[in-house]
């Protein structure tokens with residue numbers, strides 16, 4: 037006959053135990069009774085706060101258990117009689133057991149202050165708590181009379197901040213009171229705490245640290261919280277979220293040992309000294325320590341399920357992942373692994389950037405090889421990749437891993453054993469296997485591996501893994517077109533379509549958006565449809581293309597005169613200097629060998645262009661998906677090693693391809709010898725001089741994912757060189773995806789470099805004549821876009837800040853002086869410069 | 881010119897022809913920055929011009945289109961979409977910009993102020 041298992045507590049962990057056991061106990065060895073105190077079936081407590089933000093009880097409910105499980109709800113166990121192996125419930129029911137599992141979780145800790153039991157004082161743990169809080173908040177909001185409706189939240193830890201945000205969503209002004217000197221003291225260190233506070237306050241939540249609530253009293257229908265420094269805070273409600281205590285009273289009253297700081301004492305198998313009684317989840321003190329997160333609880337549930345079926349599973353320290361990520365707050369905070377560098381010899385690497393509002397710390401082993409843990413505040417996007425690496429070798433230099441613009445860690449960097457979903461202990465290997473078995477989207481992965489079903493912070497990684505596995509992802513440009521950019525190019529070129537309206541009516545839906553319109557604008561321009569601001573085309577352009585300059589963060593523009601090959605005369609330099617001086621512009625030498633002038637208002641653009649045009653310049657493309665610059669080194673003109681005129685070639689190439697619209701920007705460089713001073717191999721096409729001519733490299737990229745360009749032809753003469761570049765660029769323009777630079781395009785091209793060489797050098801597709809002709813048309817029809825505006829009053833009239841006040845400059849624009857030049861004045865809400873970003877490796 | 885009707889004062893900002901279809905223009909109306917848009921069907925919409933995410937007065941310079949059928953403008957700075965019907969941000973439901981009454985009266989585009 038089946039033995040009887042009684043589970044006390046129907047929370048997240050108790051539920052996991054029962055479902056794990058039901059899954060594995062195919063022989064029916066156990067009959068199960070679950071006794072729960074709460075009146076509802078088990079639900080996702082981790083997602084509790086979403087209950088104020090759109091989720092319903094049904095959304096949060098955990099999967100139903102089958103009918104071999106008897107569920108008795110709303111009837112807590114009050115007595116445990118171990119001698120008789122019997123429990124008694126509040127309603128008087130008596131049940132005997134063969135095995136008993138305590139999964140009673142925790143109770144919120146409420147500091148023993150006078151008034152804590154007054155009406156409108158709450159804790160934050162169950163759906164019932166939230167129902168009561170919601171009702172009280174609604175009553176407060178509906179109360180007549182002026183004044184803010186506010187809530188005092190006692191405790192500024194993970195839960196306190198979640199609760200505060202929930203109060204905000206319920207229409208109250210939260211005030212968080214934290215006794216420690218900083219928020220989230222357990223997870224975050226001092227540096228991170230200061231930044232966190234700043235970010236939290238920006239979300240309209242008041243914060244007081246270093247003080248305690250010493251009493252709560254009633255005053256004319258509202259509450260007053262008195263703080264230890266004497267300050268009194270008015271409140272409509274008070275929420276205590278000052279920590280939790282293991283719910284271990286059954287163990288205590290039945291004489292089972294408890295941990296020093298509470299919790300039912302259990303060994304690595306989760307068993308109490310009474311061999312028939314087990315404890316799991318937050319109520320258990322595993323080898324003396326309690327865990328307030330769901331992941332360790334789930335691991336315990338798996339161990340006990342295994343043991344009940346005769347297995348020998350036990351808790352591995354690695355399963356005790358204490359990683360946490362703050363949800364719902366609108367502020368990114370995450371901590372993982374050994375966040376406080378408690379491991380012997382651990383080193384901390386901190387990148388603190390108060391300007392960007394981010395603080396990142398990783399903790400590494402004494403040899404700086406192994407990742408042990410970390411803290412991320414302000415931007416926790418790296419959490420998903422870093423957390424699974426805890427305990428593994430670092431794939432890159434520690435600073436680079438957290439520095440802004442440092443290495444991006446892909447899923448590739450992770451070993452198969454890395455835990456991607458720590459809530460449900462799912463490894464990368466298991467996810468890969470599930471993808472191979474046909475789980476081809478996130479919902480499918482969730483249902484077959486459970487990954488992503490708890491806190492959800494691993495979902496970005498699930499997506500990355502799907503992508504990495506080459507699962508087909510739609511290439512449709514946006515909701516208006518079911519086609520990729522390359523397909524749209526074919527359609528437009530093939531059908532001779534000349535306007536967006538024609539295209540969207542025949543091949544799309546709706547009226548387009550900021551994704552498809554610029555794509556179509558670029559295709560129309562590549563196919564030669566006149567000035568980019570002509571007729572309907574004007575409405576398709578991104579703001580930069582629409583104003584033919586680069587938008588800056590305060591609504592002004594930058595102007596970057598074209599300086600082909602980086603070669604400029606002294607007179608030319610003087611003109612640029614005079615223009616910048618006369619219009620009060622900030623100047624800077626760019627990374628592309630030219631000079632950028634910043635801070636021009638819309639109505640100044642035509643005047644600036646006029647000055648440039650008159651001096652023989654044109655404004656250049658630092659915007660637009662088109663050619664940026666062709667960098668050069670001085671080459672044979674001056675350099676003792678130069679073997680060809682690299683400047684001359686760079687100027688020729690820049691003038692040939694300027695203004696050519698393409699799927700993404702493209703860049704070039706020409707070096708006069710193999711020393712490569714122009715860094716040509718980091719460009720979309722790079723040219724390096726040889727004794728006999730030129731070597732051409734394609735598919736290079738700097739930026740976020742650097743890639744060296746590949747050699748496609750060697751020792752060609754100037755004419756051959758230009759012809760192959762013509763074909764290469766046109767082939768790219770016709771076949772690449774939206775915002776796919778040549779590097780990514782070449783990587784994705786079937787047959788790779790060899791195929792590309794066959795097409796553009798050997799003409800295997802027989803399209804080269806066509807490609808060359810298309811480029812010839814571009815070169816012939818190129819016209820200075822900026823001059824085009826100056827010569828057309830209808831276009832010119834758009835260059836005003838206000839249509840009804842053309843002379844008035846935008847009053848929101850103002851400047852301050854920094855290092856002798858104007859920069860945008862700071863606005864409210866802008867990040868404040870507290871000090872220079874610090875980057876240091878601190879050891880302790 | 882200012883006219884009084886239905887409790888609103890109507891301020892003319894420009895002629896309809898001055899607005900490009902599916903593009904915006906900024907207007908200064910009693911110190912307020914208003915972004916006025918003309919759609920392909922010649923309907924006209926007006927919302928606040930200041931982009932709440934960057935603080936820059938540039939919403940009038942964004943690309944006009946639709947998202948799930950709602951006419952929107954995409955901020956040119958960080959690309960969030962704002963409904964031209966009620967000013968709310970489709971990407972961050974907590975955020976919205978002002979909406980202004982607007983009409984076309986004999987080719988004149990007019991903004992209504994309370």
Ligand code: SRM
Pocket residue numbers: 586587588594595596624625626627628629630631632657658664665701703718719736737738739740741777
């Ligand atoms: C001005 C400049 C920085 C500087 O002060 O030096 C700059 C400024 C911008 N870069 Fe850059 N980049 C500048 C040189 C570079 C370089 C260096 C180079 O060209 O040799 C690179 C790496 C090389 C490369 O592109 O492969 C570079 C890689 C990027 C990237 C990353 C591209 C990538 O494929 O990963 C972006 C983002 C993008 O284009 O999506 C970017 C985007 C931008 C944008 C357009 C960002 C934006 O949307 O506001 C900036 C606007 C320029 C402006 O407002 O005038 N910028 N940027 C440089 C202008 C060079 C020029 O004269 O045209």
Ligand SMILES: Cc1cc2nc3c(=O)[nH]c(=O)nc-3n(C[C@H](O)[C@H](O)[C@H](O)COP(=O)(O)OP(=O)(O)OC[C@H]3O[C@@H](n4cnc5c(N)ncnc54)[C@H](O)[C@@H]3O)c2cc1C
Pocket residue numbers: 044045046047048049050051071072073074081082083084085111112113114139140141142160161162195198283286316317318319327328329330331333360361363491
């Ligand atoms: C707002 C909030 C946010 C959270 N966010 C996260 C997060 O992001 N990540 C994370 O890992 N964890 C988070 N947690 C913690 C997580 O919810 C718990 O770790 C998890 O629920 C523990 O599961 P458990 O089964 O041990 O306890 P519980 O889920 O608390 O379940 C215990 C159940 O036992 C019942 N019970 C108690 N005594 C008795 C009795 N005598 N008889 C019968 N039934 C009894 C209780 O009523 C309760 O229903 C959060 C918790 C809260 C409240």
Ligand code: SF4
Pocket residue numbers: 669670671672675676677678679682707708709710711712713714
């Ligand atoms: S690449 Fe060669 S030619 Fe050009 S500057 Fe460097 S050493 Fe001189």
Ligand code: FES
Pocket residue numbers: 456457458459460487488489490491492493494495
């Ligand atoms: S890590 Fe929490 S759901 Fe995967």
